[in-house]
Amino acid sequence: MTPTEGPSPTGSDAGQAPQPGTGAEPVARGWAADDKATAAGGAVEDASGEDLPGGVRRGDTVAAVVRQWQAVHPGLDTGPMEIIGRINRCAALLQQAEDAPLRRAGLSRPEFDLLGALRRTGHELTPGDLARETFSSGAAVTKRLKQLTERGLVERRGDTRDRRVVHLRLTDAGRDLVDAILPVQLAYETAVLSGVDGPEQGELAALLGELLSQLEGRLGVLRA
């Protein structure tokens, strides 16, 4: 992802219409669906939401999925779905949208992610460092580095002490590219989020920060 955001769902990000010849619109409506799945295991059918007369927004797809589950299993505690499902669905839609500026620059998200890690830390990193920074496997980092060095965005330097180790840094071109893309990326994201009021954005960021802190600190323990 942009050295700004997150996960790279399912490999490619697609973001186009599901099938070629299929003129069919995704059930929901305007947006080219495609990636990830929804909250409760898929999008919603159609159920739930008729637009209000004035063209006002109806509930989101996750709410509709929850309603479907409630109809099948009344009383089921679907609370977690309303958070986790929405986070996942938002992540899917956001990534798809965010990839647009990156692709214009000829970079995939994971690639930009790697470059961003080098840029923001300010110093050289080893492949292992980059794998941890970008939460990807070492093998994936090796591949990306090969492409990025070939493109002249990253430079390698062998460690003098330990010859197993490699140090990586951005070239001038790499640094310039990141610095050029980042503001565009952030502006785009600002636009994407513009539907939510400023104060609410702050609340949302704070709550997500709290959740993330909990998850980062605790998930290792829960994983059984």
Next chain:
Amino acid sequence: MTPTEGPSPTGSDAGQAPQPGTGAEPVARGWAADDKATAAGGAVEDASGEDLPGGVRRGDTVAAVVRQWQAVHPGLDTGPMEIIGRINRCAALLQQAEDAPLRRAGLSRPEFDLLGALRRTGHELTPGDLARETFSSGAAVTKRLKQLTERGLVERRGDTRDRRVVHLRLTDAGRDLVDAILPVQLAYETAVLSGVDGPEQGELAALLGELLSQLEGRLGVLRA
């Protein structure tokens, strides 16, 4: 994802240690990092966060990444990162954690997603319906259906009117499997979210719902 949550990041979900022989711990700490990338393009180094004396939580990794960017580009509007970055990172961690119960049942997330769609809608669906419901490509659905029918979880029935069309429904075994997994899944998710207070969970769900509604309604327009 469980017919409960979201995107299936990078194909497999891994969730294990980055490299085999590497005893190295992910930089952050206990949790087996691996998937997606972080907000601003990777995790945080180490910077930012020392635990407070009492063992209290420090800021999340996204906050640290934002600080790194601010150091490099002072004044940059990193607001969007604090929301989008956290959503992506939360999604990555949650999916990883959520897969545990599913894997015990021998299902991948996309598979459970598909079964869940059949279960909650209550009626038969065509492959095209399922692709839209699960936000995946038709090809992916075809593959999954093949496996799931072979396992006896799903049944196919040709349409009598239109012989191109196939109708799918859960077998008894499929329905029982979904019904057995779902509560376990939800209980697990409840545990994962338990670090956040009840009222705050409600606020979070509401804000995410608002964001998601905006994204679902608007993203198609913005995608340029």
Next chain:
DNA sequence: AACAGGTGTTTTATCGGTAAAAGACATCTC
């Protein structure tokens, strides 16, 4: 100094996903 064991990186095999094309069929128009 040889060796056992551990760490950093790369390579290989494989899996799953998408895009695009192909196949099968319905429907609409003339």
Next chain:
DNA sequence: GAGATGTCTTTTACCGATAAAACACCTGTT
């Protein structure tokens, strides 16, 4: 009613990511 057009599903080719193995090298021990 024949042909053109479009829809639904499956197949094919390819790409990217992971896991596991292979390499290369350091380091501590005897």
